[in-house]
Amino acid sequence: MKTEKLCERIEVIALFQKGKLSPIKFRWKGRTHRIHRIHGDWATQEGITRFHHFAVASDGPDIYELSYNESTYVWQIEGISLIG
Amino acid sequence: MKTEKLCERIEVIALFQKGKLSPIKFRWKGRTHRIHRIHGDWATQEGITRFHHFAVASDGPDIYELSYNESTYVWQIEGISLIG
Amino acid sequence: MRNKIIFHIDMDQFFAAIEMRHHPHLKGKPVVVGGGPGDRGIVTTASYEARRYGLRSGMSAYQARRLCPQAIFLTPNIHKYVDISRRILQRMREFAERVEPTSVDEAYLDMSDRVQTPAEIEQLAMKIKRRILQTERLIATVGVGANRLVAKIASGMNKPDGFTFLPPDRVIDVFRDMPVGDLHGVGRATQAQLERLGIRTAGQLAAYPLDILRRIFGKWGEEIRQIALGQGQDTVMVPEELPDEKSMGHEHTFSQDLSNPAPLLGRLHLLCERVARRLRDADMIGQVVTLKLRYQGFITRFHGRKLKDYVQHETVIYNVARILFQEIYDHRPVRLVGVNVSNLTSASGSGQLTLFPTGLRLMKISKACDQIKDRLGEKAIGYASGIYDTGSRSSSGYPRSSHRKNLLYRPFHGP
């Protein structure tokens, strides 16, 4: 499994339901990726800023790590785990 | 103009774009309201919790005030300004 | 020294404009922000449409409804207005390093280093107005002059959506026929005194023999003449220049609004004692005393003064705070009172003069104040315009007329 580190802004459409935030699709490099499954999520903190991370699957086997900055509302793609 | 105060949880689908959060639709009392226009937004703070408020229009002339708790990811409908 | 170029930016009908933006169907209707159930409370902002019916800030909701029964009354959402004000200030800071908000809908900007010619000034003013319109969909009026007084007079001349530049050579023309009562700082008592001398306009006041003014009004006579000449403060202070950690303050919120000033002053004394104790513990002295008053309806006013000497003792702090209180108190019910001492410096290491309660200077000050009060009546001592008067509200909160009673009298700056 090769992991490619990235740090690029993306546009995201997300669902807020029962106090949970779930990304539905994201737009990166002009392409829209529909999120079929959220494999996991976790939070981190830098100073007073909280980030929420998601490991998600779109079409294909690759896993995308997305992060959401709770203060600035900025989403980033942090990396891709390339499968196969 | 009559303003009805509410404080009810809603489900929201929102777009994150260029560091801006824009609600697209919300589900309240079993009905989905598509947001046609965001008339304005502002932030408030309670302790260390930041809230983001939106004055939005859906079908019909009424204006809905929605709030988003940045820490808990909870959206609420705060009130409706009933027009006419 | 070259003249400064000060911009005064005033958001038009701020609270009402925000509500009309958030509720577009209100546009073009008489809208009142303020009031409350059963017509209690006061008008904080009236839209221009409502003003046509004679509605004004500071008017009771009851009176407003009588004048304009079709007016639409909205409950103010102060937190909303404050946040949008914050964003507008951010926009302004794109254009100027020195931005000093003096209320939620007004700010001074020092543009001396940015523009020189009238064309440049107008271009920049238009750019700022456009930026605010584009980002916030709100309209501002800009006044420009060589000092804050002139800039504010200028912004008041052409409202809403206006721009006025008063270069120094036009100031005397503009001021010539201005009623003395319209001068910032000239209150009703002073106005009456002046009218007895036959002085009705700023031009007449400016031309009046200084020695007579001095004989009647003392130092204050010199100062109102300066105002009439369009002379005033041209320093724009950035909020960061008064860092929090360099101040000590205490405040108290009453469980119910207080209509009587006596218990309020008692509380103020206690607060001054607590501040003085903290100053002593930290071995600090301070040069600025600021009073905070919050009236019913969340209208907050700050009123402060920079002293010539430093203070630490509670009696001195209380005496200054009491004067500040008398200068701004307008007999409306008070919810909160606070006192703050800032511009702190080390007491032992500074070699600074400290005002002690028995000090001669303080006696003089109190005496001078009392004399003026005796001569001109209790309300004559207005509050100092200028750098610490950051909370004055004009288009909302309390009547504009009271705002015009500000004066530049600074008892502690006398020779």
Place this chain on the structure above:
Amino acid sequence: MRNKIIFHIDMDQFFAAIEMRHHPHLKGKPVVVGGGPGDRGIVTTASYEARRYGLRSGMSAYQARRLCPQAIFLTPNIHKYVDISRRILQRMREFAERVEPTSVDEAYLDMSDRVQTPAEIEQLAMKIKRRILQTERLIATVGVGANRLVAKIASGMNKPDGFTFLPPDRVIDVFRDMPVGDLHGVGRATQAQLERLGIRTAGQLAAYPLDILRRIFGKWGEEIRQIALGQGQDTVMVPEELPDEKSMGHEHTFSQDLSNPAPLLGRLHLLCERVARRLRDADMIGQVVTLKLRYQGFITRFHGRKLKDYVQHETVIYNVARILFQEIYDHRPVRLVGVNVSNLTSASGSGQLTLFPTGLRLMKISKACDQIKDRLGEKAIGYASGIYDTGSRSSSGYPRSSHRKNLLYRPFHGP
């Protein structure tokens, strides 16, 4: 007094399980969390599939790749594991008031008030396992006993996805044939000594004449015999019981990882001096000294001890800290060292005994430690299991075998 009911919950192959959950195609494959480019670094967790090839936590990545060339190596994401650990602890707190995490993937829960019968215990354990599976899609093993030692032995008996309850009457049976080296706290030196006496199992140790053990090992002889009998600490501490404001600490991060303990001890001495100075300034004394060590790869260990008397002087704090250091230091490169004094109380008002550097008690302690070290070798003084040993890592971070060298020796609690 009734026996307590202590749960030990151990997350199965925690880091690897999280990564397999986030990358589902890894399921069923030999996965290694740890290592790094060019096979430097160490294995923090190996999946069960990888363990079949002999891969273990603490092994070098180089060795791991030789044993299992097809293993998939993943860089650890400590922040992720810590946050998921936090959420699992929240789940556990739904079931017990007293939850004490002892590492990122292990916790003790006091269930004495919740369950009594074996059926109730099993039901509750299954409920907790289900809850963690449902909310986090991760598998836990639960061991239950009358104290922490027994609960931990129990959770180790049936892994992964296991549940084992060892009621007091079964402990002797279970311990009978257990190799003494498997007892928590019994290290290699002690094991060798015991084997020379013909003691190979816990059962043999428990049955051995106490006076001979005492003669050879001193007080330590009594304690290992207690361990062999399944006796141990049964208090579960809630993190809030050690509030931050009731402790004083300092730590230091080295600019590069230190392999040599000498400069590290020098730094530790400085840190102890700073803590002592703060204690003196605040007129406080403390009863608990905690050492913090962070090894290469962000593996942090806390090791503390509650003293019989209170400390304030730097020499005493340093002596305790040095003993704590010797008890846990395993010669891996160190990135950070810290010392903390907690359970603070006022020095003047407490009437508490304080340990002074010249005090007889300290001399005794140091001497006792030295004697044991002389007799059993430097590594014989393991670290105290128990309430302050909150950072021990088993399934990751360092070899499990070193974890087994813990012992219950508490020099400051002796009579």
